Amino acid sequence: xxxxxxxxxxxxxxxxxxxxxxxxxxxxxxxxxxxxxxxxxxxxxxxxxxxxxxxxxxxxxxxxxxxxxxxxxxxxxxxxxxxxxxxxxxxxxxxxxxxxxxxxxxxxxxxxxxxxxxxxxxxxxxxxxxxxxxxxxxxxxxxxxxxxxxxxxxxxxxxxxxxxxxxxxxxxxxxxxxxxxxxxxxxxxxxxxxxxxxxxxxxxxxxxxxxxxxxxxxxxxxxxxxxxxxxxx
Numbered sequence: 001x002x003x004x005x006x007x008x009x010x011x012x013x014x015x016x017x018x019x020x021x022x023x024x025x026x027x028x029x030x031x032x033x034x035x036x037x038x039x040x041x042x043x044x045x046x047x048x049x050x051x052x053x054x055x056x057x058x059x060x061x062x063x064x065x066x067x068x069x070x071x072x073x074x075x076x077x078x079x080x081x082x083x084x085x086x087x088x089x090x091x092x093x094x095x096x097x098x099x100x101x102x103x104x105x106x107x108x109x110x111x112x113x114x115x116x117x118x119x120x121x122x123x124x125x126x127x128x129x130x131x132x133x134x135x136x137x138x139x140x141x142x143x144x145x146x147x148x149x150x151x152x153x154x155x156x157x158x159x160x161x162x163x164x165x166x167x168x169x170x171x172x173x174x175x176x177x178x179x180x181x182x183x184x185x186x187x188x189x190x191x192x193x194x195x196x197x198x199x200x201x202x203x204x205x206x207x208x209x210x211x212x213x214x215x216x217x218x219x220x221x222x223x224x225x226x227x228x229x230x231x232x233x
Contacts, residue, residue: 041091100178
């Protein structure tokens, strides 16, 4: 691929790495800060779900670090061991955030529904991109970018990156809203108070930064291929 592509990948890889490291640092810091009620992440999640009258969502312990997520298909909240068992600001913030997604699902939050609809499409697009890159290099090398095959490959590649960008952009309000719901409930329920609340907000803010970087990266990549396809490279 061109130097421009490599530069974009390099820049966002570096920014993504820096933000990810900062998030891990914040998580480690707030994992050492206990909350007043000494509740575990699993207990916080159960309490929040009960508050919203949600009784059909399972809370399970997953594997790895920062792998916490809500699966709307199985109605399962999977919490990493540190969050599931932890009794800290970090575990309370993360578990409440994932419960925020469960509340979105229960209340038919439109952006979550849209993101769920896009999941199979973006998964297919991501798998196709590596084959499209190979095909584009062969097509460009053999017949040039101006050939019919080269133009077709560039069009399809642009569309796949467009789907990835759309998914990343739709993900932003979903994640922001889940954090907003989590912080509001954590404050009103008294699970975290004062400096503990500020810590929970700080941790979730840095988690949101990872999604912002991903969305910007996906959008820039889409625009890069779009303008190349239009002949403005």
